[in-house]
Amino acid sequence: MSALYLDVKKDLLDKITSGEYSEGTIIPTEHELSDLYNVSRPTIRKAVQILVDAGYLEKKKKRGTIVCAPKVIQDFTQSISSFDTQMKRHGVVSKTQVITFKMEEASKEIAKSLQIHEKDLVYKLVRLRYTDYNPNVFITTYIPVSLFPGLLDTDFTHIRLYDVFEKQGHSIETIDRTLEIALADDTIADMLDIDEGEPLFYFRSIGYDTQKNSIEYSIARYRGDINTFTLHLNQHKGD
Secondary structure (H helix, E strand, O other), rough: OHHHHHHHHHHHHHHHHHHHHHOOOOOOOOHHHHHHOOOOOHHHHHHHHHHHHHEEEEOOOOOOOOOOOOOEEEEOOOOOOOOHHHHHHHOEEEEEEEEEEEEEEEHHHHHHOOOOOOOOOOEEEEEEEEEEEEEEEEEEEEEEOEEEEEEEOOOOOOHHHHHHHOOOOOOOOEEEEEEEEEOOOHHHHHHHHHOOOOOOOEEEEEEOOOOEEEEEEEEEEOOOOOOEHHHHHHHHOOO
């Protein structure tokens, strides 16, 4: 006979996958589930935790346990392509909202990343990217004005940044990217419609053209609850 918590887990999962408990639904409380399945609360707790760990459910402070949206697969860790192209490949509807696009002087960090001098002019492009109408990524990108004069009239709501780079003779060839885990502050949480303190995938990226010029420095914050990243690794001979 299977353990009771596995029976409860299976039934809850069936309700989620069938749509009875649809995305965003707050499932019954631990006490209510205990009465519904006629099992102990520790049994319910164990069943629910399995589904939380698997990404089907999420525990929200002050709200309860909700049904999660399917994870958005991000595969830019394997190849260079635009956000829109990646989402289209996975059948996800994407949208871009431009929060800020202006010129400013480069800080020491930005200058070092873009291989320019401190206080040289850069574009600061701040965007909020949506997937299936949910805010998903908050990204800030810095671009050297010296390489791309006259960009301020560009509508990056509809025009892809990498297309602009290519049109001006600076196609992205390589990207150096680092990943950290960070917690959302109140500003980022508000933009991404999550709770303050929730985990984020925090990427720093530097893009280089075919001449090895640094043409973009980006800081991207991806929601931790709805993204999953795929990696493809090859073994080098002799390793």
